[in-house]
Amino acid sequence: MLPSALAQELESGTEATGRRPRRTARDWLVDFACFLLAVLLGVLSAEALEKETGLSAAFEAADQLIGALACAAVWLRRRWPVGLAVAMVPVSLLSLTASGAALVALFTLAVHRPFRYVAWIGGVTLAVLPLVSWLRPDPDLPYLGAVLISALLTAVVTGWGMLARAKRQLLLSLRDRARRAETEARLRAEQAQRLAREAIAREMHDVLAHRLTLLSVHAGALEFRPDASGEEVARAAGVIRESAHDALQDLREIIGVLRAGDADEGGRPQPTLAALDALVAESRQAGMKVTFVQRVTDPDAVPASVGRTAYRIAQEALTNARKHAPGTEVTVQVTGAPGEGLDVRVRNAPPEGEVPLVPGSGQGLIGLTERAALAGGTLAHGATADRGFEVRSRLPWG
Template structure:
C-alpha cells in the first residue's frame, strides 16, 4: 500500500500535460481525471486529430483529379466515390475510440473509393499507435493485398501498374512504421517513468531501512550502557546484603552509587524507548563513547570500589577510527562489568596499546576472587556479543581463565 501511495502522489510532468497524449497522461498519473472516468483530450490530442483529419481531406482532394481522368467511369460513380471519401474522412474522428474497427472498415472502402485513401492511411497509423504489433501486421498485410486488386479494377492513368502498386505498398508500410515508432517512443517513456518510480520507492525503502538500522544500533549501544548500570546496582546491593556489618560510610557510599546508577539506568531506558519509538533516528542523541571515554569509565569503576590499574600506550589516540574506538570501549566496559560480577574486590589490570598499522590491542585481566562470589543474575551472552562485535570490526577477541585462577579478555582490532 505504501508503494502505491508514493507512486500516485508523484505528479507526472506538472504544467506540461497538455503536450502529452491523454492516454499517456492517464497512465503516468492515474488520478489526473479521477478513478473510473475517461480522460479528457489534451491540447496535443486535438492538434493531432485536426492534423489527421486535414491530411485525410487533403489526400482525398488530390485524388479528385484522378476521378476526372477516369473518363470510362459513369458520372454517378464519381459522385459516390467522393461521398464515400467524405464519410471516411469524417470517420477519422472516431479513430481513438474504435481504431481497429475503423481500419478494418477502410479495407473494403478502399476498393471502391479512391478519395478515401487518406482516411485509410490515418486509420492504419492509428492502429499502429494504439494497438499491439499483431493488429498492425494483419491490417498492413490486408492493405497491401488490396492494392493489386484496386489498381487492376481502377488503373492509374499516369503511372504504370507495377509502380502504382509499389507506391501504394510504400505508403501503407510508411504509415504503419510511423505509428509503431510513435508507439515505441510512448512505451519507452512509460518504461522510464516506471523505472524512475521504482527507483524512488527503492530509495525510500533503503532510507527507511538505514534509519531502522541506525535506531537499532543506538538501542544496542544503550543496552550495553544499561547493562553496565544495572550491574553496578546488583553488585552494590549484593555487597550490602552480604556485609551487614559494614560501616555507615561504606553503606552511604554504596547507597549513593546505587541511587546514581538507578537514576542513570532510568535515563538510559527512556532513551532506548524513545529511539525505538521514533520515526527517524534521533539526531540529538548523545554521541557514542570512543577510546577517549576510557578514563571516565575507569574513574566510574574506581568510584564503585574497584581497583583498576590502567595502562595506555597508544600512538596518536586522536587518529584511532571511531568504530575501532567504540569497539574497544565496549570490550573494556563488558570486561569490567564481568569482573565486578564474578570477582568482586579483585584487582583488575587494564592495558590498551597500539599504533597505526600495528592495530589496537586491549587486555583486561582480573585476579582470582577472594571468598564467596555473590550470585548476580545475568544472561551470560555479553562475551558472545563482544566476539561478534570484534569480528564485524575486522578484529578478534579471546577470553578465558588465567593460570592463577583469574580471567582475561584480549581483543585485537585493526587500525590503518
C-alpha cells in the same frame, strides 16, 4: 527495454489490472480528429470516382458505402488496432473512399503495437499498392507516379506513428524512472533513520548500562548487608550518588545530541583508549577484581574511533561480568601496534554457584558486534574451557 507493466499498458491500451481505462477528453478529441481526417480523405477520393471511366453507378455507390463503414470503424481503432489494420488491406482494394480510414488504421497500428506488427501489415499494404493503382488507375497521374505517391504517403503515416510510439515509450519510461527514484529515495531515508536509531540505541546502552549496573550492585549490597558498618554504607551510598549523577549527565548529553542532530557535536569528549585506566579503577571501586594488562605500542597513536570502540567493548564486557559473574576475577588485556591491529580481550573466571538470570541479556553483545564491524574489525564471544566467558575483538590500526 520498458518494464512489463508499462509495455502492457502501451501495447494494449489497458491498465495492468486488465480493465480498460476511461477515455479522457484528449482521447475523445484525438479520436474525433482521426474520424474527420478519414472522412475528409474519403470525400476527396469520392470526387475522383466521377473521373473514372467505365464505372457503374452501383459500383460507385458500393464504393462510397464501404468507405462510410470504414470511416465509422475508425472509432474501434483503440480497441482492435491490429484487426482494423488487417481488415483495411482488402477494403482498400474494393473502395477508394476507404483510403483515409486505411491510413488512420495503419497510423494507429504503428502507435499502439510493436514494430513486428507494423512491418508485416505495412509490408502487405505496400505490396498491394501497385495492384490498387492498376485496378483503379488515377486519371490525373501516370501509373508509376500514383504508386510512388501512395507508397510515400503510407511510409510517412507509418513513420509518424512509430515516432509517436517512441515518444510515448520515452515518457512512460521517464515516468516509471521518476517513480522508482522516489521509492528508492524513500527507502534510503527510512534506512538512514533506522541506522540512526540503532546507533542511538547502541550508544545509550553502552553508556547507561555500565552506570546502572553500578547502581544495582551497590543498592543490592545495601539491601543484603544490613549489618554493614557505617563506613561501608557511606562508601556505597557515595558510589550510588556518583553513578546516578554520571548516568544523568550521560543521558543529558545523548538528548542534547538528538536535539542538535549531530553526534559529533556537544557534550563531553568521547572516551578513547587512554580512558581504560579510569574505567578499570571505577570497576575496582565498585568491588570488582580486575586485572588490567596493556601492551600497546604508542597508545597515543591509536585512532580516536578505534580507541573509542575498544573502550566500549571493555566497558560492556566488564558490565556483563558484573551482572552474570559477580565476585569473579576479570582480566582485561589490550595489545597491538601500528600495522598489526588492536586486540581487546576481556575474560572472567567461572561464576561461583548458579549464574543469575538477567532479563534482556545479549543485546549488548549484539551491539558490540555491530560496532566492531562498523570500525572494520571483528568480535567474538563465548564460554571458555573452564566455564568462564571471554570477549575477543580485533580492530584495524594502520
